[in-house]
């Protein structure tokens with residue numbers, strides 16, 4: 001019996017496998033880690049607590065925020081709240097990366113939040129939209145008020 005065909009079977013299989021994995025690559029996660037985003041962006045204020053930003057690693061600062069829940073806190077911070085600039089002041093920062101940075105800061109400050117999965121990202125987007133709608137309404141009311149003042153001026 002000719003055994004050479006069996007001898008080269010592993011090589012053939014390895015070749016096929018390599019081709020298969022090459023043909024269908026698993027999409028790479030190109031998002032930065034929360035730690036990376038924190039170190040590049042958020043640390044500027046959150047390391048020392050600029051303008052009363054909750055300090056990185058300070059459990060007392062973070063405890064009441066953690067209670068709000070991951071979707072709410074992430075969405076509100078992303079939209080911007082009081083002295084916290086929208087998107088951490090970095091307009092090209094992706095929402096997923098921002099959300100990971102929040103999870104990282106929380107996890108280093110007494111909480112235990114994971115990188116948000118698809119379901120959590122969905123909730124964050126919904127809450128952010130709600131928050132934005134509220135701001136838009138408030139701004140439209142201000143615009144109306146201005147129009148009224150302008151008319152009274154005439």
Ligand code: HEC
Nearest residue numbers: 041042045050051052053076077081082083084088101102
């Ligand atoms: C220019 C300074 C600055 C930068 C940069 C910044 N923050 Fe903040 N952040 C603040 C301040 C100030 C507050 C406190 C806001 C307040 O309560 O008045 C805050 C609050 C927060 C809160 C709590 C929000 C709430 O609802 O009270 C989260 C979460 C947060 N920041 C996440 C981040 C993340 C994530 C980044 C980086 C991507 C970041 N911040 C970058 C200044 C900053």
